[in-house]
Amino acid sequence: MRITEARVIVTCPGRNFVTLKIVTDEGVTGVGDATLNGRELAVAAYLTEHVVPVLIGRDPARIEDTWQYLYQGAYWRRGPVTMSAIAAVDTALWDIKGKIAGLPVYQLLGGRSRAGVTVYAHAQAVSIESVLSEISSCVDLGYQAVRVQTGIPGLESTYGVSGQAFYEPASAALPAENVWSTAHYLDHVPRVFAAVRAEFGPTLRLLHDVHHRLTPIEAARLGRSLEPYHLTWMEDPVPAELQEGFRLIRQHTTTPIAVGEVFNSIWDCQELITGQLIDYIRTSVVHAGGITHLRRIFDLAALYHVRSGSHGATDLSPVCMAAALHVDLAIPNFGLQEYMRHTPETDEVFPHSYHFEDGYLHPGEEPGLGVDIDEELAGRYPYRPAALPVNRLQDGTVHSW
CATH class of the missing domain: 3.20.20.120 (Enolase-like C-terminal domain)
Incomplete structure (x- = not known):
């Protein structure tokens, strides 16, 4: 089994979400969340430009190897954008593995x-x-x-x-x-x-x-x-x-x-x-x-x-x-x-x-994670820019929000 496609889906049914859907040559799919509040498009771009191209052709069963490839293989490690992107791939692969095994992931x-x-x-x-x-x-x-x-x-x-x-x-x-x-x-x-x-x-x-x-x-x-x-x-x-x-x-x-x-x-x-x-x-x-x-x-x-x-x-x-x-x-x-x-x-x-x-x-x-994304319905809720607040003390000094 090989990965043939990975789609990055951005939708806003009340708030913004980024979802990665991985598709295999045998028709088994898996989904992963890549949402980073207020920075959603940064993760979507990271996935689209740097992660999706290297997933095509990989064996979806090699979850640990894929995790290490995306983490150790990137010179710029860690950080919320990188790790949210890796999380989406990892979660989708666990979803696929559960579906192939016919078991919920917790098993x-x-x-x-x-x-x-x-x-x-x-x-x-x-x-x-x-x-x-x-x-x-x-x-x-x-x-x-x-x-x-x-x-x-x-x-x-x-x-x-x-x-x-x-x-x-x-x-x-x-x-x-x-x-x-x-x-x-x-x-x-x-x-x-x-x-x-x-x-x-x-x-x-x-x-x-x-x-x-x-x-x-x-x-x-x-x-x-x-x-x-x-x-x-x-x-x-x-x-x-x-x-x-x-x-x-x-x-x-x-x-x-x-x-x-x-x-x-x-x-x-x-x-x-x-x-x-x-x-x-x-x-x-x-x-x-x-x-x-x-x-x-x-x-x-x-x-x-x-x-x-x-x-x-x-x-x-x-x-x-x-x-x-x-x-x-x-x-x-x-x-x-x-x-x-x-x-x-x-x-x-x-x-x-x-x-x-x-x-x-x-x-x-249900086998896998027991969750999916309705892509047609998701398409009816386009992305809307939304930022988290900034906090100031009463004298105007910037403070942790």
């Missing part, structure tokens, strides 16, 4: 380690009162874990909060500018979680995304102030370029730490994992080089009592979500899976067999 990864994949919902609202209502709706749907984000008094907007049912920060063609105050934030967040625990008791799993906005000592202060509310994790407390900063946070708080959705390789998180400076690693299939490389990261994490918590927002297509679920189901050190529901238009473009039931996602039993 090729060693079979089930659990009955279903525990996922967490997003509850976001401008006020504490409103977010309590959102959390209640999530609980009613069966979620056992909820990420909680609210507006910050004194700020016009903040990450994770919008007036829309589907939160999507990438909107205008040019970046919007938000204003940030760490002092307002640190004062408000503990009051949010005090209210949530008072309303929902001690057993609901609660999470919060800081979104890289604090210094290590500020994150330590936040973590300590949240200890009475027993969060499952405090996500992305600081920018991860200075990984030693996580050691300072660790010295001051027992609130668990999750990080990694912007990581692209095992080398980005090696020190954090081996130093036991984090509790959950949030790397995803599409941004960390596909199923092959993500499994390496999770295997390393397992040695150091670090669990998975993969990114799963709507900036990843149902192709990535399907792939993530197969990995989640198989690995021994699974923690949680983020799950934001896609728009009905997106679900129509990407028909899939995974489904939500009683707080769990199930990948289904």
Whole structure:
């Protein structure tokens, strides 16, 4: 069997997605997600110009060799564009292998380690009162874990909060500018979680995304102030370029730490994992080089009592979500899976067999990933430029968004 074609499909059924579809000479196809939020066309060009030409004629069964060829064979390694492109190829090849074997991909990864994949919902609202209502709706749907984000008094907007049912920060063609105050934030967040625990008791799993906005000592202060509310994790407390900063946070708080959705390789998180400076690693299939490389990261994490918590927002297509679920189901050190529901238009473009039931996602039993792309329907939703915001402090200084 040989690869005869690889198509790069860009579509926007509510937001932009990049999908790679690989076709073999025996008619077996596989799909992979290559979406990089706000930089979609960069990955599409990388695939079209540098990856697709070298795939033609290759044996689709040689997944590891193809991964190494695309990684080691490129002088300019790593980075989000390169690794998202490699991920699309890798995921599509796993899809093909599963279809040839007549098995869902999780069976090729060693079979089930659990009955279903525990996922967490997003509850976001401008006020504490409103977010309590959102959390209640999530609980009613069966979620056992909820990420909680609210507006910050004194700020016009903040990450994770919008007036829309589907939160999507990438909107205008040019970046919007938000204003940030760490002092307002640190004062408000503990009051949010005090209210949530008072309303929902001690057993609901609660999470919060800081979104890289604090210094290590500020994150330590936040973590300590949240200890009475027993969060499952405090996500992305600081920018991860200075990984030693996580050691300072660790010295001051027992609130668990999750990080990694912007990581692209095992080398980005090696020190954090081996130093036991984090509790959950949030790397995803599409941004960390596909199923092959993500499994390496999770295997390393397992040695150091670090669990998975993969990114799963709507900036990843149902192709990535399907792939993530197969990995989640198989690995021994699974923690949680983020799950934001896609728009009905997106679900129509990407028909899939995974489904939500009683707080769990199930990948289904179809051979391969159990997901595809309706190319004709995808063609009805052309690409629309959309940029992520830029953040500034109240004095105008550019700050991590």
